[in-house]
Amino acid sequence: MSFEASYSGIGRLDRLSYRDTIIHRLDPRAKVVATMLFAIAVVSFPKYEVLSLLPFFLFPILIGALGDIPPGFIARKVVAVSPFAVFVGIFNPLFDPGVVSIAPGVPVSAGWVSFAAILVKFALTISAALLLIATTSFPGICRGLRRLGLPALFVSQLLFLYRYLFVLMEETMRVVRARDMRSFGVRGTGVRVFVRIVGTLFLRTVERAERIYGAMLARGFRGEVPSMRREALRLSDAFFVAAAGSFFVLCRFVPVPQMLGRLVGGLAG
Amino acid sequence: MHMADALLSPAVGGTFWAGTIGAIGYASKKLKDHLDDRKIPLMGVLGAFIFASQMINFTIPGTGSSGHLGGGMILTILLGPHAAFLVMASVLTVQALFFADGGLLALGCNIWNLGIYPCFVAYPLIYRPLAGDGRSAQRILVASLASGIVGLQMGAFSVVLETLLSGKTALPFGTFLLMMQPIHLAIGIVEGFVTAGVINYVRAARPEILDSSASSEPLAAGIPLRNVLIGFIALAVVTGGALSWFASVHPDGLEWSIKRVTGKGELPDQEHGLPATLKSLQEKTAFLPEYGFKPPANEPKAKEETPSWPAVDAGTSLSGLIGGVLVLAMALGIGWAIRAFRGKKII
Numbered sequence: 001m002s003f004e005a006s007y008s009g010i011g012r013l014d015r016l017s018y019r020d021t022i023i024h025r026l027d028p029r030a031k032v033v034a035t036m037l038f039a040i041a042v043v044s045f046p047k048y049e050v051l052s053l054l055p056f057f058l059f060p061i062l063i064g065a066l067g068d069i070p071p072g073f074i075a076r077k078v079v080a081v082s083p084f085a086v087f088v089g090i091f092n093p094l095f096d097p098g099v100v101s102i103a104p105g106v107p108v109s110a111g112w113v114s115f116a117a118i119l120v121k122f123a124l125t126i127s128a129a130l131l132l133i134a135t136t137s138f139p140g141i142c143r144g145l146r147r148l149g150l151p152a153l154f155v156s157q158l159l160f161l162y163r164y165l166f167v168l169m170e171e172t173m174r175v176v177r178a179r180d181m182r183s184f185g186v187r188g189t190g191v192r193v194f195v196r197i198v199g200t201l202f203l204r205t206v207e208r209a210e211r212i213y214g215a216m217l218a219r220g221f222r223g224e225v226p227s228m229r230r231e232a233l234r235l236s237d238a239f240f241v242a243a244a245g246s247f248f249v250l251c252r253f254v255p256v257p258q259m260l261g262r263l264v265g266g267l268a269g
Numbered sequence: 270m271h272m273a274d275a276l277l278s279p280a281v282g283g284t285f286w287a288g289t290i291g292a293i294g295y296a297s298k299k300l301k302d303h304l305d306d307r308k309i310p311l312m313g314v315l316g317a318f319i320f321a322s323q324m325i326n327f328t329i330p331g332t333g334s335s336g337h338l339g340g341g342m343i344l345t346i347l348l349g350p351h352a353a354f355l356v357m358a359s360v361l362t363v364q365a366l367f368f369a370d371g372g373l374l375a376l377g378c379n380i381w382n383l384g385i386y387p388c389f390v391a392y393p394l395i396y397r398p399l400a401g402d403g404r405s406a407q408r409i410l411v412a413s414l415a416s417g418i419v420g421l422q423m424g425a426f427s428v429v430l431e432t433l434l435s436g437k438t439a440l441p442f443g444t445f446l447l448m449m450q451p452i453h454l455a456i457g458i459v460e461g462f463v464t465a466g467v468i469n470y471v472r473a474a475r476p477e478i479l480d481s482s483a484s485s486e487p488l489a490a491g492i493p494l495r496n497v498l499i500g501f502i503a504l505a506v507v508t509g510g511a512l513s514w515f516a517s518v519h520p521d522g523l524e525w526s527i528k529r530v531t532g533k534g535e536l537p538d539q540e541h542g543l544p545a546t547l548k549s550l551q552e553k554t555a556f557l558p559e560y561g562f563k564p565p566a567n568e569p570k571a572k573e574e575t576p577s578w579p580a581v582d583a584g585t586s587l588s589g590l591i592g593g594v595l596v597l598a599m600a601l602g603i604g605w606a607i608r609a610f611r612g613k614k615i616i
Binding site for chain 1: 356
């Protein structure tokens with residue numbers, strides 16, 4: 001991924017997260033907890049289970065639709081980060097030669113089934129994580145994490161990182177562009193130049209941090225980033241978590257697709 | 270080498286999350302006692318710096334391929350282990366959210382793999398003794414190389430362990446290890462050279478930054494060994510717990526592989542075709558022979574008995590397939606309908 005592409009990807013997720021929809025208005029804590037429960041429920045399926053995972057697609061689809069998030073954008077990002085899971089999973093068909101039948105007379109290697117399970121789980125968990133950040137502002141997530149009990153120091157790290165991410169990335173982008181324009185192809189992109197660039201950026205960053213600290217002291221900083229918001233969990237947040245949670249439990253323990261298939265088969269027959 | 274949710278089991282993901290949360294709490298507490306406020310913005314901005322510099326590609330000498338910085342060792346040398354661990358954790362959290370590197374459940378593993386080993390193992394045990402007082406460029410180079418390589422090797426090994434303990438892949442341990450370790454040896458060497466280059470650059474330009482990072486962390490020299498021991502004990506408990514869980518869920522899988530090794534004379538010869546394939550599947554996954562809709566079960570015991578592939582006769586398997594397609598179509602239809610209504614401003 002080129003620098004510009006990844007930068008604009010972050011910027012776009014950030015802009016999406018400030019929309020105002022029914023999902024965006026939910027408390028960040030509710031969305032973090034629901035997404036975690038979702039991930040746990042999805043990965044708790046055994047390795048040969050594919051069909052029972054399918055109902056779980058309803059969760060990201062609903063969040064995306066109600067939160068008005070462009071599905072193509074999320075799908076492209078999911079594909080972009082898939083190589084590691086694909087790389088590890090693709091060996092299943094090689095090392096797992098047992099045969100299963102997915103339909104009468106259609107035998108497949110068991111490895112393909114477990115590979116499909118990995119891919120489905122990957123699509124589910126990654127799209128849910130991306131939708132969390134697309135429907136919740138990052139400062140909102142940080143506040144939620146603080147309320148959920150993470151140390152204040154760690155949460156203030158996240159806030160600082162996020163605040164200066166865009167500043168530093170723009171600065172870095174200018175440096176990289178300057179290097180690329182001076183280095184025709186490969187020359188000048190080696191480790192030696194890279195080390196100088198990173199060293200210079202580091203020193204500038206340290207000086208920036210000193211100025212920031214001075215400015216923060218002048219505004220009364222005493223070691224923690226305060227939040228003026230006093231948000232309480234509303235009924236809608238509780239309902240969201242309860243509804244999502246019971247849906248996950250239902251789909252985890254009841255084989256919905258198989259039941260539906262039998263129902264349809266029964267009606268047809 | 271980001272671990273992914275899809276390859277994890279909840280037990281492995283959960284235990285590594287527990288270890289990571291414990292380490293974050295521990296590092297925060299340590300820092301709170303000994304940190305001056307000045308460092309808080311510095312750490313945050315350095316997190317953004319690592320993030321930004323990871324996006325600068327450079328050409329790896331002799332190969333023509335491009336690499337980028339990991340940054341764990343640079344941060345540890347410049348900030349000390351506790352502060353660096355928190356910064357790494359925040360960098361990985363932002364990566365998990367914005368780049369979807371791995372997912373939320375795997376984030377615990379990723380912070381562990383890329384944070385614990387460089388900050389609490391490679392730095393105190395390898396970098397500090399080798400670099401000495403940090404005044405010699407050669408010693409810094411040697412120390413950075415050694416600690417960079419060891420940190421990444423441990424991280425890569427950890428990825429292999431987490432993947433295999435989770436039991437979602439069929440990849441044999443040795444094969445996976447042979448794929449992961451050498452490539453991370455190469456990455457570790459490059460990372461070591463870059464780390465040494467940056468540290469020496471900073472030392473030449475602003476030596477007081479390195480001095481202050483070493484002196485403002487009096488703990489860095491004293492406690493590591495105990496920390497590391499605790500870490501290893503925790504890791505042993507974590508992996509032991511996960512291993513026993515794994516073994517208890519998939520005894521059939523283990524039996525099956527043993528059976529495969531000792532030769533399979535189990536199946537009667539007259540069985541061919543579909544019944545044979547189904548039987549072999551049944552042996553492999555040991556699902557319940559009488560297929561029925563399982564009642565919702567709350568106890569973990571019952572959960573472990575959930576069939577892996579709940580289709581014994583072909584009819585059930587087909588109806589499951591039809592049902593799966595229907596479920597997916599319904600979910601997509603609901604999403605499409607919401608979007609359509611939203612476009613007309615009805616919702």
